[in-house]
Amino acid sequence: MKRAVILSFAAMLPLSACVTGIANLAPVTVMKGVTRQAKTCWFDQKDPRFADYRLQAELTSFSNRPRILVVPKGSRSALPVLIAQAEHRDGRTTFQSFGPLLDSPQGPSIAQELDAWANGSRTC
Secondary structure: OHHHHHHHHHHHOOOOEEEEEOOOOOHHHHHHHHHHHHHHHHHHOOOHHHOOEEEEEEOOOOOOOOEEEEEEOOOOOOOOOEEEEEEEEOOEEEEEEEOHHHHOOOHHHHHHHHHHHHOOOOOO
16 A cells, blocks of 8 residues: 555656765765755755745655655645655665656756755755
């Protein structure tokens, strides 16, 4: 049953996704850095691309797949418009981002920022 729910949710997301191999760091370490930079660069600095959204971090993960979600403000039941996560698979840590926000005109720059942060950049 749980698998069906996950597959159903995945079917609602657009096909845009970005998967990047990154340095051999623990997934939670990668996502702590991405979370810090997303909060600082997108939300604390009031980036207009994110004015209608809020950041939700889920760094404690029993599946060892820590992630961040960008969700619409004011709606607790709305689906995320952006998901970024890291996981250890096949002996290496990978970073992945996906969601409808990546299909927007701002999608390429958002994906580029996320990939840079996942690889250790601290630049906004």
